[in-house]
């Protein structure tokens with residue numbers, strides 16, 4: 001799908017945290033945009049957003065898909081995606097969807113360009129849906145990929161430390177308001193999340209499932225298996241919301257198919273696509289979200305062998321959930337499409 005004059009790109013959910021980041025990243029990476037349309041709900045219709053030095057007016061998305069869109073980047077929630085992504089695809093657009101609506105659907109590729117870029121081409125030029133994985137899954141599979149290739153991976157135990165920006169604009173505002181309330185001796189109000197998040201950690205993200213896990217945790221299991229094409233991979237997840245504004249962190253314990261030293265694991269991770277290793281514990285150097293907000297890579301540190309198992313390593317990963325965990329990954333998918341399949 002290469003277009004000399006640039007693509008007609010639509011951003012649906014353009015006023016949200018992810019949508020605004022998509023618009024910024026399209027500009028930063030000089031994606032070949034021929035024309036740009038920005039959509040949100042009635043609430044923000046008429047608002048103006050900047051792109052490449054020009055103001056663009058946000059349009060309210062109706063029930064019809066607009067004609068002439070080549071690439072539609074959706075970040076407006078699952079129910080909107082369920083309804084409108086097929087309509088955009090039927091009108092000829094390649095939809096890259098950030099919501100969870102289509103990720104596990106058979107025939108819909110679930111893509112992280114560092115891991116399974118060729119899956120993009122399961123969708124035809126004439127329109128279709130590509131799913132962007134969950135933010136926690138993206139950074140996990142980027143880190144797992146070089147280990148899968150070098151040593152084989154049997155089992156992953158992962159605990160997430162997820163920022164409030166992962167829950168959208170309202171959750172970010174709620175954390176700020178709750179901090180102010182608590183310092184003013186007032187009761188914090190929790191609406192976007194089930195409990196106050198200020199000075200708290202919440203071990204429940206998404207709906208509770210019958211198996212005792214949460215929806216967010218189960219996404220880590222199912223999406224990792226699909227992207228890595230390892231349908232029997234054992235994944236044991238715990239997902240926790242923590243009171244930081246941006247970047248998700250994960251503590252990961254990986255059992256490989258053979259003995260792996262920390263040195264070998266560090267070498268494999270250092271060579272992994274999209275990975276930066278920051279791992280000098282004695283100098284207090286390890287990845288932290290405070291410093292990595294706005295970054296594009298998946299940062300890995302604290303790489304060490306499990307104290308009791310020679311085939312198992314532990315490490316800590318951090319990535320910007322709004323960029324690599326959402327907007328950047330979506331734009332990278334569009335770039336893969338633009339570059340075309342490998343010969």
Ligand SMILES: NC(=O)c1ccc[n+]([C@@H]2O[C@H](COP(=O)([O-])OP(=O)(O)OC[C@H]3O[C@@H](n4cnc5c(N)ncnc54)[C@H](OP(=O)(O)O)[C@@H]3O)[C@@H](O)[C@H]2O)c1
Nearest residue numbers: 013015016017018040041044075076077099166168169326
């Ligand atoms: N935040 C993350 O780290 C992250 C990571 C991966 C995936 N995602 C997914 O990306 C999506 C958006 O997340 P977000 O954090 O950007 O949320 P957000 O900040 O709450 O933004 C939501 C966006 O969707 C628009 N919208 C809502 N209902 C709509 C409708 N009926 N018609 C058209 N537009 C509508 C909103 O427009 P208005 O301004 O008009 O309300 C806004 O632009 C969600 O599906 C989320 O699960 C988020």
